[in-house]
Amino acid sequence: MDNLLHQIDSNVLSFILILFSVLSFASVLFFVWGKLKPEANLIELKTRCKSWWIMSTIFLIATVFSAKISYVAFALLSFVALRELFTILKLRQEDRSAMLLCYLAIPIQYFFTYQGYLIASLVFIPVFMFVALPFRLVLVGQTEGIIQSMAVIPATLMIALFGLSHLGLLLSIPGGRELLFFLVFIVEMNDVFQFVWGKLLGKHKILPKVSPNKTWEGFIGGVLTTTALGFALKFLTPCTTSQIIIISFLTANAGFIGDVIISSVKRDLHLKDTSTAIPGHGGVLDRIDSLVVAAPVFFHLVYFFTK
Amino acid sequence: MRQLFLNILYKGIVPFILKPLTGVKYKHAEVLSEAKQFIIIANHNSHIDTLALMSAIPKHKIVEVKPVAAGDYFGTTKWKSFITVLFTNALLIPRCCSLRNKSKDPFRIMMKALKRGNSLIVYPEGSRGKANEMQEFKNGIGHILLKYPHIAYIPTYIENTGKVLPKDAIVPIPFNCKVVFGDLQYCKGKNAKEVVTNMYHEVCQLKAA
Numbered sequence: 222m223d224n225l226l227h228q229i230d231s232n233v234l235s236f237i238l239i240l241f242s243v244l245s246f247a248s249v250l251f252f253v254w255g256k257l258k259p260e261a262n263l264i265e266l267k268t269r270c271k272s273w274w275i276m277s278t279i280f281l282i283a284t285v286f287s288a289k290i291s292y293v294a295f296a297l298l299s300f301v302a303l304r305e306l307f308t309i310l311k312l313r314q315e316d317r318s319a320m321l322l323c324y325l326a327i328p329i330q331y332f333f334t335y336q337g338y339l340i341a342s343l344v345f346i347p348v349f350m351f352v353a354l355p356f357r358l359v360l361v362g363q364t365e366g367i368i369q370s371m372a373v374i375p376a377t378l379m380i381a382l383f384g385l386s387h388l389g390l391l392l393s394i395p396g397g398r399e400l401l402f403f404l405v406f407i408v409e410m411n412d413v414f415q416f417v418w419g420k421l422l423g424k425h426k427i428l429p430k431v432s433p434n435k436t437w438e439g440f441i442g443g444v445l446t447t448t449a450l451g452f453a454l455k456f457l458t459p460c461t462t463s464q465i466i467i468i469s470f471l472t473a474n475a476g477f478i479g480d481v482i483i484s485s486v487k488r489d490l491h492l493k494d495t496s497t498a499i500p501g502h503g504g505v506l507d508r509i510d511s512l513v514v515a516a517p518v519f520f521h522l523v524y525f526f527t528k
Numbered sequence: 529m530r531q532l533f534l535n536i537l538y539k540g541i542v543p544f545i546l547k548p549l550t551g552v553k554y555k556h557a558e559v560l561s562e563a564k565q566f567i568i569i570a571n572h573n574s575h576i577d578t579l580a581l582m583s584a585i586p587k588h589k590i591v592e593v594k595p596v597a598a599g600d601y602f603g604t605t606k607w608k609s610f611i612t613v614l615f616t617n618a619l620l621i622p623r624c625c626s627l628r629n630k631s632k633d634p635f636r637i638m639m640k641a642l643k644r645g646n647s648l649i650v651y652p653e654g655s656r657g658k659a660n661e662m663q664e665f666k667n668g669i670g671h672i673l674l675k676y677p678h679i680a681y682i683p684t685y686i687e688n689t690g691k692v693l694p695k696d697a698i699v700p701i702p703f704n705c706k707v708v709f710g711d712l713q714y715c716k717g718k719n720a721k722e723v724v725t726n727m728y729h730e731v732c733q734l735k736a737a
Contacts, residue, residue, distance in 0.1 A: 300548070300702075301551070303702075304551060304702045304703060304704055305704060307701075307702075307703060308688060308691075308703045308704040314659070314691075314694060317697065317699075317701050320701050321699060321701055324701070324702065496551075496704055497553065498551070
């Protein structure tokens, strides 16, 4: 118990309090709203809120107690995301061996991040796997449709593994756990803010062909609110005020980009969600789409400013 | 004893392997508790199919459920058939019928099991096809249902297992899989061909849903 309390310092405790206040606020809001206006259809929002409670709890269990648990949890998250992508993408049967290589790359990449081998973590996928995967396809020998597979499989690995593994990289630098909390919280809240501003004020569609529900009002409102939130949570990071504003602003934008990239992939495949893993949210990838693009951006900005 | 063994296997050990490989999601699995005796009619793409279906069967029924398997494939040696029956509770039937030898008549073997009160898992395609492509259903099950019209069957569609472990593959690769159960159905049609055609369409409907 003593050891446990030692692990949880005051910054972490404040973060946990903030997180649970936000969740409780949302739950109470939907409850009261439902009582006042029984005709409003809140089932979807309530399911989503419940899933947020579960995801937040899992996230805290995976990050608060020990870094080792966190790396295993991130690896599992990458595994599920990769499986989801391979399921929806239409790849050939000849690509199976390359897909197996992708799955095997997960433990290797997280081993590098766990050991804090910065350069190895950064080059393993974009340099080594980028060559290994096409070569594996060449060894299979089926050249019909090989161009598509050579392009799609490394890209899949970049999304499911490379982007997410930056969560692990963050943990490997001093003060990493607080930075991880900061990143995940502002990116997920950015999604929520974009949704809320879009619902409240949304008029002008931003990408009508990709995401008909996304508006300029939602995008701008979301990014500005997220930047303000980042400023308020400055105590979790070693950065100065101007740095944290730049970081939060750019991370929020990156989150939006990740979101619309996965949206357009789904649109091309005529899917609404990537799977049905999380009630109210869709697939795991639907939830972490903003994170996979925002995590590298955030990591390198923090690294640049604090080194 | 047998029940305990199968439950430990299919509620404990198999899901441990099945979950990461397939992340299998069952839809409308309640239907399995609705009838005492049933025949599950499913499409067939992989050995995973039987594992996924057996894991979905309610605990107290698992001994009663027998996947019908090809004796000429799983029963080529005594050792092979012993292992198959031990671990999957299978009912081995020869696919090429020798109607003269009564003990080897596939219809007799299946009807005997139904008379004993067993439920069956039947893959009317006869063998594993390509992933997510359905082959034509064979007529055999139609003949049996015409003789036992009071036994319900459950059309079932299994998705993506053929990608996890296709026919010629040795190493399984993870994909998300889905098992969709339909409502209880009873034999419809005048002859075996009609019964089986109806069945085929019911499974296709689940695929589209």
